[in-house]
Amino acid sequence: MTTSHAASETSAAPVFVEKRPLERYAAPAQPSLVGMSREALAEALGEAGVPERQRRMRVQQVWHWLYVRGVRDFDAMTTLSKDLRGSLAQRFTLARPEVAAEQVSVDGTRKWLLRLPGELDSTPHEIECVYIPETDRGTLCISSQVGCTLNCTFCHTGTQRLVRNLTAAEIAGQVVLARDRLGDWLASQPAANVEASGEETKRGGREPERRLISNVVMMGMGEPLYNFEAVRDGLNVIADGDGLSISKRRMTLSTSGVVPNIARAGAEIGSMLAISLHAVTDELRDQLVPLNRKYPLRELLHACRHYPGLSNARRITFEYVMLKGINDSLADAKALVRLLKGIPAKINLIPFNPWPGTKYECSDWEQIEKFSEVIFAAGYASPVRTPRGRDILAACGQLKSASEKLSARERLALRAMAMTD
Ligand code: SAH
Ligand code: SF4
Numbered sequence: 001m002t003t004s005h006a007a008s009e010t011s012a013a014p015v016f017v018e019k020r021p022l023e024r025y026a027a028p029a030q031p032s033l034v035g036m037s038r039e040a041l042a043e044a045l046g047e048a049g050v051p052e053r054q055r056r057m058r059v060q061q062v063w064h065w066l067y068v069r070g071v072r073d074f075d076a077m078t079t080l081s082k083d084l085r086g087s088l089a090q091r092f093t094l095a096r097p098e099v100a101a102e103q104v105s106v107d108g109t110r111k112w113l114l115r116l117p118g119e120l121d122s123t124p125h126e127i128e129c130v131y132i133p134e135t136d137r138g139t140l141c142i143s144s145q146v147g148c149t150l151n152c153t154f155c156h157t158g159t160q161r162l163v164r165n166l167t168a169a170e171i172a173g174q175v176v177l178a179r180d181r182l183g184d185w186l187a188s189q190p191a192a193n194v195e196a197s198g199e200e201t202k203r204g205g206r207e208p209e210r211r212l213i214s215n216v217v218m219m220g221m222g223e224p225l226y227n228f229e230a231v232r233d234g235l236n237v238i239a240d241g242d243g244l245s246i247s248k249r250r251m252t253l254s255t256s257g258v259v260p261n262i263a264r265a266g267a268e269i270g271s272m273l274a275i276s277l278h279a280v281t282d283e284l285r286d287q288l289v290p291l292n293r294k295y296p297l298r299e300l301l302h303a304c305r306h307y308p309g310l311s312n313a314r315r316i317t318f319e320y321v322m323l324k325g326i327n328d329s330l331a332d333a334k335a336l337v338r339l340l341k342g343i344p345a346k347i348n349l350i351p352f353n354p355w356p357g358t359k360y361e362c363s364d365w366e367q368i369e370k371f372s373e374v375i376f377a378a379g380y381a382s383p384v385r386t387p388r389g390r391d392i393l394a395a396c397g398q399l400k401s402a403s404e405k406l407s408a409r410e411r412l413a414l415r416a417m418a419m420t421d
Contacts, residue, residue, distance in 0.1 A: 035169030067243030070185035145222025171234025225258035266308035322363035333374035
């Protein structure tokens with residue numbers, strides 16, 4: 001079935017492998033400081049009249065207000081002179097990505113539809129950001145592009161023609177926004193609490209495990225390794241120990257397999273890595289993840305084996321979407337185990353989330369269980385995640401026909417269920 005499906009699709013429509021971003025970020029007249037890197041912030045302070053010799057110190061102060069306290073008003077930056085605050089307010093804002101919609105599940109999962117500016121005169125863009133609380137952690141799923149450079153055939157985002165790369169500030173801004181909505185800033189803690197634990201002395205922030213958001217996964221919209229510099233810079237802002245302070249070991253970047261940038265991600269980002277594998281043969285992967293035609297399995301797995309820092313304590317997560325009758329046979333499960341042999345790996349089986357017009361169906365639950373048993377027997381623990389945020393999902397499902405975007409949101413919620421371990 002797989003073969004004939006693949007052959008007919010190849011002859012009918014040659015699938016193009018990559019799209020180019022069609023839109024660019026158009027900076028507003030008064031840019032926001034939120035999400036800026038230290039370098040960008042130093043430049044902004046220079047524009048506001050801070051002399052070169054004071055810039056490092058001022059950057060450090062503003063950094064604290066932006067990323068430890070989460071202030072939304074320049075007047076709250078009390079370690080800066082009134083003049084400097086005024087000068088900053090004239091040129092810049094502290095705007096966050098705009099929240100177009102927020103949904104909260106009974107289990108605490110939250111989803112935000114965020115609105116980002118489009119190019120001049122065009123409509124605004126929307127991306128999704130999802131927060132998933134668990135007993136021992138809280139994970140935020142963020143996006144790297146509006147739409148996606150690639151066209152995986154089972155992915156709704158891939159069908160979107162419009163692509164815009166997010167800026168580094170928009171990437172880090174998602175964490176800032178989520179901390180706002182969750183009340184997850186240092187200032188939101190009762191003062192007595194802060195003093196009693198002496199938390200402020202710890203490089204200006206609470207200990208990471210005390211934060212509601214302890215982990216970040218780049219598994220929302222977009223292919224992060226096709227927006228490399230912005231993703232790298234945005235994640236560096238998020239990881240900064242004097243600010244948002246989410247360590248790289250608590251960040252996972254998911255890629256469909258942009259091989260040359262995997263090594264680069266290891267060298268320049270150093271986060272945990274997830275690979276959207278989804279198939280165990282090139283023939284099928286060429287269909288599901290057309291980028292495979294450019295970077296086939298052999299090259300992809302070679303890049304994985306050489307990912308810096310790989311060990312049993314730092315495994316690569318392989319994501320595998322369960323598509324009925326396409327990639328879900330027990331022979332596929334065994335082949336998957338063979339393929340990953342020797343790579344310190346985790347496997348996440350993701351129930352396929354259908355969207356209007358898709359030709360795929362989610363595998364039957366019994367089949368997912370049988371598949372997961374094969375994986376489990378090979379020594380991989382609990383590969384299917386407990387679904388989260390079901391109630392919000394149901395609400396989205398009811399509205400599905402009303403808007404394509406809601407379906408994309410639904411996809412993300414399902415994705416959120418399946419990720420992290
Ligand atoms: N572009 C990156 C990260 C974003 S997609 C990547 O592909 O890895 C995050 C994950 O969701 C990927 O593993 C992707 O394959 C999966 N996914 C996409 N569409 C899906 C769907 N309809 N149902 C279930 N998972 C899906
Ligand atoms: Fe892009 Fe990932 Fe969707 Fe593929 S699965 S189209 S890479 S977002």
